[in-house]
Amino acid sequence: MTAQVLKTHRMFGGVVQFWEHESLETKTKMKFSTFIPDGVVRGCVIWLSGLTCTEENFTTKAGAQKYFSKHQLMVICPDTSPRGLDLPHEHEGWDFGSGASFYLDATTPGYKDHYRMESYITKEIVGMLQSQFKVPPNRISIMGHSMGGHGAIVLSLRHPELFQSVSAFSPVSHPTKCPWGEKAFTGYLGNDRENWKNFDATELVSNGKKHLHKILIDQGLQDEFLEKQLLVSDLDSACHAHHQGIETNYHKGYDHSYYFIATFIESHINFHAKALHAL
Template sequence: MAMMELLSQHAAFGGSQRFYRHDSREIGLPMRFALFLPPRPRALLVYLAGLTCSEETFTMKAGAQQMAAELGLALLMPDTSPRGANIPGEAESWDFGLAASFYLDATEPPWNRHWRMESYLLEELLPRVGAEFGLAALPLGLFGHSMGGHGALTLALRHPGRFGSVSAFAPVCAPTQCPWGRKAFAGYLGADERAWAAHDASLLMRVQPRPPYPGGILIDQGLADKFLAEQLRPELFEAACAAVGQPLTLRRHEGYDHGYYFVASFVDDHLQHHAHQLLG
């Protein structure tokens, strides 16, 4: 197994903020991730970033480390997508989100060779990080922003029992019913829309036999978000949760947009939500 290369590390709030690179078996390309280790880790949270972002975005802009250190939460921030595959059109496709992974395993060429983010996260990165940093026995939570909020909700629903808590900032809640999702799913999963439903949080929630997160899901959404009406559709996830009795706290905030000032404004609430769910 290839070694993880430590790119940099920085003392932060009594802990250590680190950046790593490693050769990925699932992706077939080098991948990067950031890891914040508090002085005494009690739980591990995975944060999934959105379109055009990387492992650095949340790490440097959200201001999460102080509260994470106080609560004993280790933070794992993977990159959003494979990079450098040299697929024709890859660079241009960042503009509409296709190359930005949507945190699934593609089935259609040319994307299916490297775009295996679901398997990468769950079958490779999490086990390796858990083993190499002594975090494998800790309770696990998942959250994200925008496309990463979609990833957090869908992966939490697709893998019952794997995560003890979930939350999201301005998630893409119904990708089968928005332009970003439809373009990405057509590219990654093909034209048969029946395959898309397995990666749509609103549709996944509606087929749950019982509320999967009885302690509650937290979502924050800015009402000045320019993507709200066309791309995000939180009302559809809200209705799906109501249909199956899933407790949901969906907070709508006047004046807040889609960016990281919004995320930073409410990140402490999300960390506390996860600490309550995971640690009691």
């Protein structure tokens, strides 16, 4: 369905806009934000946010629009889950349900009818980018932070034909082995742990899934979630073992916040611009 604009703000020679539409996949209203530079748009990067975020965080805090404008790229930031529902346990914690979709299509009762975020991103958002926003075919890349870094990498490995390049800040890299992932996958996918592996970046790479482009990751070494939740080195090792290109940059002193993202966002946008403009 065509999205309606709620708010527009001029910024860096383009416009930040907040949108709402009736989603066919989630069967709810969904919100997202965009930055669209003036003139010809040569491609789009999809940004997937982390736990507790909405469509707003990246747009207000990442300091990214200057670089999207420079490269004539738009960015679209979907919300992190459907809203306005009242499913079992949906609003009990910040790491499951509302604000915590993990970007997969759920199969459990209740959730399977609405938490269809993989289809929402790969079909509905990708479709809208071409139909409503006139992004040229194949000129789409994807990136994200934390749970959204997991989403970006997993979606790019499961749908490599859709995304020219993929990058992540502080991604949840081996969710079948961390508390956030175990809780979310149990709630959205049930108890079949073998099936969970289809939604885990480290397991996908270990099982031969590939993206043609190397994966770019930036990770702070002061990140309080690195050791127990993110497990970035597991993905790094799997990529090296299975010849998936990866560049992982560790940064001393940096944490899990948007202060970290803002510091290194320019290099990620340059990375995607190079891939998108090379077509």
